Amino acid sequence: MKNLLIIGVTIFMFFFKSSSNANYDRIFYDFKINSISGELINLNDYRGKPVLIVNTASYCGFTKQYEDMQELWDKYKDKGLIVLGVPSNSFNQEKKINNEVKEFCEVNFNVNFPLTEITNVKGDNAHEIYKWAKDNYGKSAVPKWNFYKILINKEGKVEDTYASLTKPTSKKITRKIESLLD
Numbered sequence: 001m002k003n004l005l006i007i008g009v010t011i012f013m014f015f016f017k018s019s020s021n022a023n024y025d026r027i028f029y030d031f032k033i034n035s036i037s038g039e040l041i042n043l044n045d046y047r048g049k050p051v052l053i054v055n056t057a058s059y060c061g062f063t064k065q066y067e068d069m070q071e072l073w074d075k076y077k078d079k080g081l082i083v084l085g086v087p088s089n090s091f092n093q094e095k096k097i098n099n100e101v102k103e104f105c106e107v108n109f110n111v112n113f114p115l116t117e118i119t120n121v122k123g124d125n126a127h128e129i130y131k132w133a134k135d136n137y138g139k140s141a142v143p144k145w146n147f148y149k150i151l152i153n154k155e156g157k158v159e160d161t162y163a164s165l166t167k168p169t170s171k172k173i174t175r176k177i178e179s180l181l182d
Contacts, residue, residue, distance in 0.1 A: 024136050027156030031129050036087065036102045036115040043129075050159070050180040051082040051152040052168065053129070055121040055143045057093035058104050062147040066109035068168035072177070073113040079181045083113040083168075088121045091146050121148075133158055149173065153180055 029047045032040055043051075054069060066085075073083040087094050087101045095101050098117050105111035119127045121143045126134075133141035133150055137158040141150055149162040151173070159180065162173055 024157055026132060028129070028132075028152045028158075029156040031132070033086075033119065033127060033129060034117040036098050036117055038098070038117070041084075041114060041116065046082045047156070048154050049080040049082050050154055050177060051084055052173070052177070053084045053086060053150045053152065054168065055086045055088040055090070055119075055146060055148055056115075057088060057091060057146040058095050058101060059093040060091070060146040062145075062164050065147045065168055066105060066111055069113060070109060070111055072168050072174075076177060076181065077113075081177055081181060085111070085113060085115040086121060086127075087115060087118045088143075088146070089118055090121045090123070090126075090143070093146055094118055137161070151176060151180075 028051065029044045031043045033043065035041050052069075052072065054065070056066065057063065069083050069085060072081065077083075085105070087098075089096070095104065096118075101118060102115065105115060121127065121130045130142070137150075140161045141158055145164040147164045149166065149168065151159045151162070153159040160176055162170075166172060
Protein backbone atom coordinates (compact mmCIF):
# COMPACT_ATOMS: atom_id res chain seq x y z
CA MET A 1 0.00 0.00 0.00
CA LYS A 2 2.84 2.36 0.91
CA ASN A 3 4.57 1.71 -2.44
CA LEU A 4 1.31 2.36 -4.30
CA LEU A 5 0.95 5.70 -2.51
CA ILE A 6 4.54 6.65 -3.38
CA ILE A 7 3.96 5.75 -7.03
CA GLY A 8 0.71 7.74 -7.07
CA VAL A 9 2.34 10.82 -5.54
CA THR A 10 5.28 10.56 -7.96
CA ILE A 11 2.95 10.37 -10.96
CA PHE A 12 0.92 13.31 -9.60
CA MET A 13 4.09 15.39 -9.12
CA PHE A 14 5.32 14.52 -12.62
CA PHE A 15 2.14 15.80 -14.24
CA PHE A 16 1.98 18.98 -12.17
CA LYS A 17 5.71 19.66 -11.81
CA SER A 18 5.83 22.58 -14.20
CA SER A 19 3.39 25.14 -15.44
CA SER A 20 4.95 24.87 -18.89
CA ASN A 21 2.03 22.55 -19.53
CA ALA A 22 -0.37 25.43 -18.85
CA ASN A 23 -3.12 26.11 -21.33
CA TYR A 24 -1.52 29.12 -22.99
CA ASP A 25 -3.79 31.51 -24.90
CA ARG A 26 -0.68 33.20 -26.27
CA ILE A 27 2.93 32.17 -26.47
CA PHE A 28 6.12 34.20 -26.02
CA TYR A 29 6.54 34.66 -29.76
CA ASP A 30 3.19 36.50 -29.96
CA PHE A 31 4.66 39.57 -28.21
CA LYS A 32 6.68 42.58 -29.23
CA ILE A 33 8.98 44.80 -27.20
CA ASN A 34 11.10 47.82 -28.05
CA SER A 35 14.86 47.43 -28.34
CA ILE A 36 17.23 49.65 -26.39
CA SER A 37 17.75 51.65 -29.61
CA GLY A 38 14.01 52.13 -30.12
CA GLU A 39 13.34 49.60 -32.87
CA LEU A 40 10.54 47.11 -32.40
CA ILE A 41 11.64 43.57 -31.55
CA ASN A 42 9.06 41.19 -32.95
CA LEU A 43 9.54 38.10 -30.80
CA ASN A 44 7.98 36.04 -33.60
CA ASP A 45 11.38 36.44 -35.29
CA TYR A 46 12.70 34.09 -32.56
CA ARG A 47 10.02 31.44 -33.16
CA GLY A 48 11.32 27.92 -32.64
CA LYS A 49 14.33 29.10 -30.67
CA PRO A 50 14.81 28.95 -26.90
CA VAL A 51 15.14 32.38 -25.27
CA LEU A 52 16.81 33.25 -21.97
CA ILE A 53 15.21 36.49 -20.85
CA VAL A 54 16.99 38.30 -18.01
CA ASN A 55 15.95 41.52 -16.30
CA THR A 56 19.11 43.55 -15.77
CA ALA A 57 20.26 46.66 -13.91
CA SER A 58 23.44 48.72 -14.20
CA TYR A 59 23.84 49.43 -10.47
CA CYS A 60 23.12 45.92 -9.17
CA GLY A 61 25.64 43.71 -7.40
CA PHE A 62 24.86 41.00 -9.98
CA THR A 63 25.84 43.23 -12.93
CA LYS A 64 28.91 41.07 -13.64
CA GLN A 65 26.39 38.47 -14.88
CA TYR A 66 26.38 40.46 -18.13
CA GLU A 67 29.69 38.67 -18.80
CA ASP A 68 28.00 35.28 -18.38
CA MET A 69 25.07 36.33 -20.55
CA GLN A 70 27.51 37.36 -23.28
CA GLU A 71 29.37 34.07 -22.88
CA LEU A 72 26.11 32.12 -23.34
CA TRP A 73 25.26 34.23 -26.38
CA ASP A 74 28.66 33.65 -27.94
CA LYS A 75 28.59 29.90 -27.24
CA TYR A 76 25.01 29.07 -28.26
CA LYS A 77 23.71 31.75 -30.66
CA ASP A 78 24.74 29.73 -33.73
CA LYS A 79 22.82 26.76 -32.30
CA GLY A 80 19.68 28.87 -31.89
CA LEU A 81 19.71 30.34 -28.37
CA ILE A 82 18.56 33.92 -27.96
CA VAL A 83 19.77 35.83 -24.91
CA LEU A 84 17.52 38.83 -24.30
CA GLY A 85 18.53 41.42 -21.71
CA VAL A 86 15.70 43.51 -20.28
CA PRO A 87 17.07 46.55 -18.44
CA SER A 88 14.66 47.41 -15.66
CA ASN A 89 14.36 49.95 -12.91
CA SER A 90 11.72 47.90 -11.09
CA PHE A 91 14.19 47.52 -8.23
CA ASN A 92 15.55 51.09 -8.45
CA GLN A 93 19.01 50.10 -9.69
CA GLU A 94 18.96 51.05 -13.35
CA LYS A 95 20.00 54.17 -15.23
CA LYS A 96 17.21 56.43 -16.43
CA ILE A 97 18.12 56.72 -20.13
CA ASN A 98 18.28 53.86 -22.67
CA ASN A 99 21.39 55.24 -24.42
CA GLU A 100 23.27 55.32 -21.11
CA VAL A 101 22.37 51.68 -20.41
CA LYS A 102 23.40 50.66 -23.93
CA GLU A 103 26.75 52.44 -23.63
CA PHE A 104 27.34 50.99 -20.14
CA CYS A 105 26.73 47.44 -21.41
CA GLU A 106 28.86 47.83 -24.52
CA VAL A 107 31.80 49.62 -22.86
CA ASN A 108 31.99 47.57 -19.67
CA PHE A 109 30.88 44.11 -20.85
CA ASN A 110 31.14 44.13 -24.67
CA VAL A 111 27.47 43.16 -24.83
CA ASN A 112 26.18 42.49 -28.33
CA PHE A 113 23.16 40.29 -27.56
CA PRO A 114 19.73 41.95 -27.90
CA LEU A 115 18.70 44.44 -25.21
CA THR A 116 15.27 45.96 -24.75
CA GLU A 117 14.43 49.44 -23.64
CA ILE A 118 14.18 50.05 -19.89
CA THR A 119 11.11 48.02 -18.95
CA ASN A 120 8.99 47.31 -15.87
CA VAL A 121 9.11 43.62 -14.98
CA LYS A 122 6.78 43.34 -11.99
CA GLY A 123 3.54 44.75 -10.67
CA ASP A 124 0.67 46.42 -12.48
CA ASN A 125 3.01 48.30 -14.83
CA ALA A 126 4.99 45.22 -15.87
CA HIS A 127 5.45 44.63 -19.59
CA GLU A 128 2.88 42.23 -21.00
CA ILE A 129 5.58 39.55 -21.43
CA TYR A 130 6.09 39.43 -17.68
CA LYS A 131 2.34 39.48 -16.98
CA TRP A 132 1.94 36.62 -19.46
CA ALA A 133 4.74 34.63 -17.78
CA LYS A 134 3.11 35.07 -14.37
CA ASP A 135 -0.34 34.15 -15.69
CA ASN A 136 0.95 30.99 -17.32
CA TYR A 137 3.76 29.85 -15.03
CA GLY A 138 2.80 31.34 -11.70
CA LYS A 139 4.58 33.51 -9.16
CA SER A 140 7.93 31.85 -9.83
CA ALA A 141 8.02 33.75 -13.15
CA VAL A 142 7.87 37.11 -11.38
CA PRO A 143 11.38 38.54 -10.94
CA LYS A 144 12.31 38.74 -7.26
CA TRP A 145 15.34 40.92 -8.03
CA ASN A 146 17.59 42.01 -10.88
CA PHE A 147 19.17 39.32 -13.08
CA TYR A 148 16.23 36.97 -12.58
CA LYS A 149 16.06 34.53 -15.47
CA ILE A 150 13.16 33.06 -17.42
CA LEU A 151 13.91 30.34 -19.96
CA ILE A 152 11.46 30.06 -22.84
CA ASN A 153 11.39 26.77 -24.75
CA LYS A 154 11.10 26.28 -28.53
CA GLU A 155 7.31 26.13 -28.25
CA GLY A 156 7.26 29.66 -26.79
CA LYS A 157 6.32 28.57 -23.28
CA VAL A 158 8.09 29.11 -19.97
CA GLU A 159 10.41 26.16 -19.44
CA ASP A 160 11.94 27.22 -16.13
CA THR A 161 12.95 30.19 -13.99
CA TYR A 162 16.18 30.90 -12.14
CA ALA A 163 17.00 33.12 -9.20
CA SER A 164 19.37 36.06 -9.41
CA LEU A 165 22.03 34.08 -7.55
CA THR A 166 22.09 31.46 -10.31
CA LYS A 167 24.75 32.46 -12.82
CA PRO A 168 23.67 32.27 -16.47
CA THR A 169 26.60 29.90 -17.16
CA SER A 170 25.75 27.57 -14.26
CA LYS A 171 25.44 23.87 -15.07
CA LYS A 172 21.80 24.06 -14.03
CA ILE A 173 21.02 26.56 -16.79
CA THR A 174 23.44 25.34 -19.46
CA ARG A 175 22.23 21.74 -19.18
CA LYS A 176 18.66 22.89 -19.65
CA ILE A 177 19.61 25.11 -22.60
CA GLU A 178 21.53 22.26 -24.24
CA SER A 179 18.56 19.93 -23.81
CA LEU A 180 16.35 22.51 -25.56
CA LEU A 181 18.83 22.95 -28.39
CA ASP A 182 19.05 19.18 -29.14
